[in-house]
Amino acid sequence: MSGQNVFDAGPGGLFTESGPMSAMLARNWWVIALRGLFGIIFGIIALVMPSVTISVLIFWFAIYMLFDGVLAIAAGVTAAARHERWIGLISEGIVDLLAGAVALLWPLVTLLVFVWIAGGWAIISGVLLLSAAFRLHPTHGKWLLVLGGVASTVWGVLLLIAPVSGAVVMTWWLGAYALVFGVVLLVVAFRLRGRRQG
Numbered sequence: 001m002s003g004q005n006v007f008d009a010g011p012g013g014l015f016t017e018s019g020p021m022s023a024m025l026a027r028n029w030w031v032i033a034l035r036g037l038f039g040i041i042f043g044i045i046a047l048v049m050p051s052v053t054i055s056v057l058i059f060w061f062a063i064y065m066l067f068d069g070v071l072a073i074a075a076g077v078t079a080a081a082r083h084e085r086w087i088g089l090i091s092e093g094i095v096d097l098l099a100g101a102v103a104l105l106w107p108l109v110t111l112l113v114f115v116w117i118a119g120g121w122a123i124i125s126g127v128l129l130l131s132a133a134f135r136l137h138p139t140h141g142k143w144l145l146v147l148g149g150v151a152s153t154v155w156g157v158l159l160l161i162a163p164v165s166g167a168v169v170m171t172w173w174l175g176a177y178a179l180v181f182g183v184v185l186l187v188v189a190f191r192l193r194g195r196r197q198g
Contacts, residue, residue, distance in 0.1 A: 026192045033189035039182025046175025050168045053175070058110050062103030069096030115167050119159030126153030 046053040069092075076089030103110040129149030133142050159166035 026195050029189045029192035032185050032192065036182045036185030036187075036189055039178045039185060041182075043175045043177070043179030043182055046171050046178060050171035050175070053171050054111060054167055055107065058103055058107045061110070062100045062107075065096045065100030065103060067100075069093045069100060072096060111167055112163050115159050115163040115170070118170065119156045119163070119166065122152045122156030122159065124156075126150065126156060 072089050072093030074093075076086040076093060079089055080086035126149045129145055129152060131149075133145035133149055
């Protein structure tokens with residue numbers, strides 16, 4: 001690419017209009033429509049039945065961790081047979097298997113840990129935002145940054161105080177996001193469908 005920035009608006013840039021790309025998306029409009037439909041379905045389920053959504057997410061997390069653990073251990077055994085480094089892979093696999101087992105046997109513990117991590121992250125992010133805001137010039141959006149820092153910190157504290165309620169609210173946010181994302185994809189899909197002949 002001879003040093004050209006892929007984000008440039010010029011020819012070959014990431015945000016440059018592309019006729020072939022537009023034509024390909026128009027031909028495959030139904031794929032985008034399906035993604036939008038599934039997003040809407042997931043969003044509705046998350047909003048109407050947050051406890052079911054949480055349970056399913058924890059279940060799939062557990063399955064993923066178990067599967068990943070088995071693969072990591074298999075890779076470690078293969079590496080050991082070839083006299084390569086294997087301790088890290090085996091250790092990772094064991095940790096993954098333990099995390100998967102905990103998620104399957106004690107899903108509430110998994111949920112609480114996840115929410116506590118999210119709460120801790122929100123508090124740390126909020127404090128860092130506040131720290132940055134007080135070094136920022138008022139004309140550069142200082143008070144907006146302060147507002148964001150306070151909101152993040154308060155949200156984190158609320159998650160730590162009431163993790164189960166926080167998990168439900170997080171599921172609602174996830175559902176709202178999926179619903180909006182799905183509707184947007186459906187609208188784009190049907191616009192592409194109308195253009196596919198062109």
